[in-house]
Amino acid sequence: MLTKNSRPMEILSMNLKILLPFRVFSDITNVVSIVMETHEGAYGLLPQRLDCVAALVPGILTYETETGGIHYLAIDEGVMVKTGAQVLVSVRNAIGGADLGKLHELVEKEFLSLNEHEKSLRSVMAKIEVGFLFTLEKFRKH
Numbered sequence: 001m002l003t004k005n006s007r008p009m010e011i012l013s014m015n016l017k018i019l020l021p022f023r024v025f026s027d028i029t030n031v032v033s034i035v036m037e038t039h040e041g042a043y044g045l046l047p048q049r050l051d052c053v054a055a056l057v058p059g060i061l062t063y064e065t066e067t068g069g070i071h072y073l074a075i076d077e078g079v080m081v082k083t084g085a086q087v088l089v090s091v092r093n094a095i096g097g098a099d100l101g102k103l104h105e106l107v108e109k110e111f112l113s114l115n116e117h118e119k120s121l122r123s124v125m126a127k128i129e130v131g132f133l134f135t136l137e138k139f140r141k142h
Contacts, residue, residue, distance in 0.1 A: 011047040011085045016063055018073065019090040026073070026096065030066040034087060036080060037061075045082060054080045056091065058107050060100070072096070074103040074110075 013032055018025040034045040037059035045052075061073045078091030095106050 013066060014045070014047050014082075014085050014087050016087045016089065018061075018075070018094055019088060020094060021092060025094045028063065028065065028071075031063050031087070032066055033064045035062040036075070036089070043080075045087065047085060049082060051083050053082075056080055056089070060103055060107065061089065072098075072100050072103050074098075074107045 013030045014034070016026070016028045016031045016034060018027075032047065036043050036045075036054070037057050038054050039057055043054055056075060056078045058076050059074075061075045062070060063073075064070045074095040075089065075091045076093040078089060081088045081090075093110070095103065095110070098106065
């Protein structure tokens with residue numbers, strides 16, 4: 001942002017929007033800091049941070065607001081995009097409203113086991129597809 005004198009204005013807070021595949025999970029204003037987990041470790045954002053993108057892993061997203069203190073959300077894997085004062089976090093699933101210990105337990109149970117289930121499902125689907133293609137090839141040769 002530029003002022004009338006063409007000097008950058010200091011951004012004092014951010015707007016955090018948590019997006020799920022089919023709805024907006026949360027839209028929070030006046031966020032002063034955000035901490036999330038990536039493959040490389042914990043990643044923190046302050047309002048003055050330059051624009052960036054990060055791939056997120058299942059874990060706890062922590063954010064602090066000007067008035068409401070520190071809040072915790074359990075999030076599944078996804079992506080975070082920061083542009084100016086806007087921070088968009090797009091994840092497959094999110095859970096809030098529980099204490100930190102409960103959220104950590106939920107991440108381990110829900111999100112990590114879901115990933116294992118999806119891997120198993122993909123394996124089964126690949127076998128079905130190979131069988132289907134094999135049958136089509138036999139049919140084509142006759």
